[in-house]
Each structure stands twice: as C-alpha cells, then as structure tokens.
Amino acid sequence: MAQHPSLSTRVLLTCAAIGVATGLLSAGAGYLSVAVAAGLPLFYGLILGAHVLPGVVAQALLRQAWVALVTHLIAALVASALAPQWTPRFLGTAILIGGIQEGVAALSRYRRWEPWRFIVSALVIGAVLAATIGLAADVGQFPVGAQIVYLALFLVSPAAWTVVGLAIAAALRRAGVARTRTGG
Numbered sequence: 153m154a155q156h157p158s159l160s161t162r163v164l165l166t167c168a169a170i171g172v173a174t175g176l177l178s179a180g181a182g183y184l185s186v187a188v189a190a191g192l193p194l195f196y197g198l199i200l201g202a203h204v205l206p207g208v209v210a211q212a213l214l215r216q217a218w219v220a221l222v223t224h225l226i227a228a229l230v231a232s233a234l235a236p237q238w239t240p241r242f243l244g245t246a247i248l249i250g251g252i253q254e255g256v257a258a259l260s261r262y263r264r265w266e267p268w269r270f271i272v273s274a275l276v277i278g279a280v281l282a283a284t285i286g287l288a289a290d291v292g293q294f295p296v297g298a299q300i301v302y303l304a305l306f307l308v309s310p311a312a313w314t315v316v317g318l319a320i321a322a323a324l325r326r327a328g329v330a331r332t333r334t335g336g
Contacts (some may be wrong), residue, residue: 164211166212171222172212174209174223175206177231178231186194187229197285198211201309201312205313205316207219208220208314208318213324215262218254221246221247221251224247224253248280267315278306281306
C-alpha cells in the first residue's frame with residue numbers, strides 16, 4: 153500500500169524539525185506573554201503573532217496539505233515540555249491557527265503558495281485572535297484609540313511573523329531542505 157506523499161517520512165521529519173525550533177520560540181513567547189499581559193496588555197497581540205510561524209514555514213517550504221497542522225501540533229508539544237502549565241493553551245492555539253492555515257490553503261486546493269495567500273491567513277488569524285482574546289480581556293474598557301491600536305497589533309503581528317516565516321522557508325528551500333525525488 154502506497155503512503156500518501158504528504159505523510160512521507162521525509163515530510164514528517166521536516167515538520168518535526170520545524171516544530172521543534174518553533175516550539176522553543178512558542179515556549180519563550182508563552183513566558184513573555186505573562187509579563188506583557190500583566191503590564192502592557194495593549195501589546196499582547198505582538199506576542200501572539202509569533203504562533204503563526206510553524207505553519208507558515210511548513211506550508212511555504214513543503215507546499216502540501218496537512219503540514220501546517222502537523223507542525224503546529226509538534227511545536228505545541230515541544231512548548232508544553234518547557235511550559236507544561238500552558239499545555240491546553242498551546243494545543244488549542246496549534247489547532248486553531250494550524251486549522252485556519254490549512255483552511256485557507258484548502259480554499260485554493262493547495263495550489264496557491266504566493267505570499268499574498270499567507271498574508272490572508274495571517275489577517276484571518278489576527279482577526280480571530282483579536283476578537284476572542286479582546287472579549288476575554290474586556291478590551292472595551294480601553295479608550296477608543298487604545299482599542300484601535302490593540303486590534304491593529306493583532307493584525308500586524310501575524311502578518312509580520314508571516315513575512316519572517318516566508319523568509320525562513322525561502323532560505324531552507326535554497327539550502328536544499330525541500331528537495332523532492334525529481335530534484336525540484
């Protein structure tokens with residue numbers, strides 16, 4: 153029985169490597185978010201944007217279905233090993249963000265890999281996070297200007313981290329990490 157190409161050992165090992173590296177970043181962001189949420193809650197969106205990185209790097213590099221979700225889950229497990237108190241949060245974030253990234257890619261039947269498609273994913277993720285966390289944090293208590301900054305940061309941060317992720321994926325591709333059997 154032939155194995156589906158998106159679940160090949162090569163792809164899974166690549167997802168694992170990306171997941172470990174970005175999981176370390178996620179754990180650091182988790183610890184940093186405590187201080188930011190307590191002292192500068194207006195800037196909380198800047199920290200959460202980093203969580204798009206596993207899926208962006210995996211999708212941009214491998215250009216296959218399911219790699220965002222798999223990589224996010226691996227990153228969540230790595231982050232949970234370093235910050236077990238946030239395991240449910242890491243896993244929930246992995247499923248939410250990885251699911252949105254997979255959903256946006258699926259809309260194009262996994263055929264569109266241009267930077268704009270990744271930015272669309274980032275903006276959807278930022279809007280979902282801003283709405284859900286904004287309600288939980290009662291952002292309505294802030295002055296209107298602060299509410300605008302809060303929302304803008306939730307949109308800008310995932311987009312900025314997406315650009316970083318695209319650059320990482322491009323560098324990995326140039327280094328030959330995404331080689332296929334046909335040499336592409």
